[in-house]
Amino acid sequence: MVNNGYLKRLMVVGEKNVMNQLVEFTDLGIKASEYLEEMLLIDLSKMNELNDKIRDIEKKGDDLTLQIKYDITSGAISSNMMDNLIALVDLCDDILDKSYFISRELRRMNYDYKLESKTAYTVMKAGYRTFKEMIGRNKVALGLVREILESTDTKSMKDIRLKIEVLEEEVDEMKDDLIDEIYRNAGDLPYIVFSHLRDLVHKIDDMLDDCEDISDLVQTITLSVTK
Numbered sequence: 272m273v274n275n276g277y278l279k280r281l282m283v284v285g286e287k288n289v290m291n292q293l294v295e296f297t298d299l300g301i302k303a304s305e306y307l308e309e310m311l312l313i314d315l316s317k318m319n320e321l322n323d324k325i326r327d328i329e330k331k332g333d334d335l336t337l338q339i340k341y342d343i344t345s346g347a348i349s350s351n352m353m354d355n356l357i358a359l360v361d362l363c364d365d366i367l368d369k370s371y372f373i374s375r376e377l378r379r380m381n382y383d384y385k386l387e388s389k390t391a392y393t394v395m396k397a398g399y400r401t402f403k404e405m406i407g408r409n410k411v412a413l414g415l416v417r418e419i420l421e422s423t424d425t426k427s428m429k430d431i432r433l434k435i436e437v438l439e440e441e442v443d444e445m446k447d448d449l450i451d452e453i454y455r456n457a458g459d460l461p462y463i464v465f466s467h468l469r470d471l472v473h474k475i476d477d478m479l480d481d482c483e484d485i486s487d488l489v490q491t492i493t494l495s496v497t498k
Contacts, residue, residue: 286348286492289356290420292339296332296363297417303328303370304410310377311399311406318382325374332367336360352492359488366413366481369474380467390459394452398468401449405475408438412482419486425493432486439479446476 306321306328343356386392412435419431449472457465 286352286356287423288346289339289343289348289359290489290492292335292342293359293363294417294420295335296367297413297420299328299332299335300363300366300370300413301410303367303374304406304413307370307373307377307406308403310374311403313381313399315382318378322374322378325371329367329371332364336364352495355488355492355495359485359492362481362485362488366478369478369481373471373474376467376471380463384463386461386464388459388461388464390456391461391464394456394460395464395468397452398449398472401445402471402475405442405445405472405479408442409475409478409482412438412479416482416485419489425490428486428490428493432483432490435479435483435486439483442476442479446472 303325306325310318310321339360340357343353343360348356380386380395386395415431415435415438419428419435422428422431450469453460453465453468453472
C-alpha cells in the first residue's frame with residue numbers, strides 16, 4: 272500500500288511541474304512586451320511585422336494553454352487544486368491575449384488612421400511615452416512572476432509578491448495621471464484618439480493586475496500543497 276507521505280510528495284511534484292511549464296508564458300510575455308515597445312516608436316515600416324510577431328506569440332500561448340490544461344486534468348494533480356491551477360494558466364494566457372489586443376490597436380491607429388490634429392498628435396505621443404514606461408514595468412513584473420513560479424520558498428514568494436505589488440501601484444498611478452491628461456484635452460481630441468488612449472492605458476494596467484493575481488494564486492497553491 273502507498274503511504275500518505277508518498278502521495279503528498281507526488282501531488283507536490285505534479286503541481287510544481289505545472290509551475291515550471293508556466294515559466295514559458297513569462298518568456299513569451301516579455302518578448303511580446305519588447306515588440307510593443309518597438310511599436311510605440313511608430314515606425315510604420317515595422318508596424319505590420321511587429322504585430323504579426325505578437326500574433327504568433329499569442330498563438331503559441333494558446334497552444335501552451337491547451338497542453339498544460341491537458342496535463343493538469345490527466346496528471347498527478349490533486350482534484351481540489353485543479354481549479355486553481357487552471358485559473359492560473361488562464362491568467363498567464365490572458366497577458367498574451369492583452370498584448371495582442373494592444374498591438375492590433377497600435378497598428379490600426381498608426382497604420383490605418385490618418386491623424387491630422389496637432390493637439391491630438393501631441394497628446395498621443397505623450398500617452399505613448401507613458402505606455403512605454405508602463406510596459407517596461409510589466410517586463411520587470413513578468414520577470415518576478417518567473418521567479419515566483421520557480422521558487423520553493425514561501426518567504427521568498429512573499430518578498431517577490433511585494434515587489435510586484437509596488438510595480439502595479441506605480442503603473443496604476445501612471446494610468447490615473449494619463450487618464451486625467453486625456454480628459455483635460457478631451458475637447459480637442461477626436462473621439463477615436465480619446466478612446467484609443469483610454470482603452471490602451473486600461474489594458475496595460477490590467478496586465479500588471481494579472482501579474483499580481485498570478486503571484487497571489489501561486490502562493491495559495493503552494494501553501495495548499497505544502498500543509
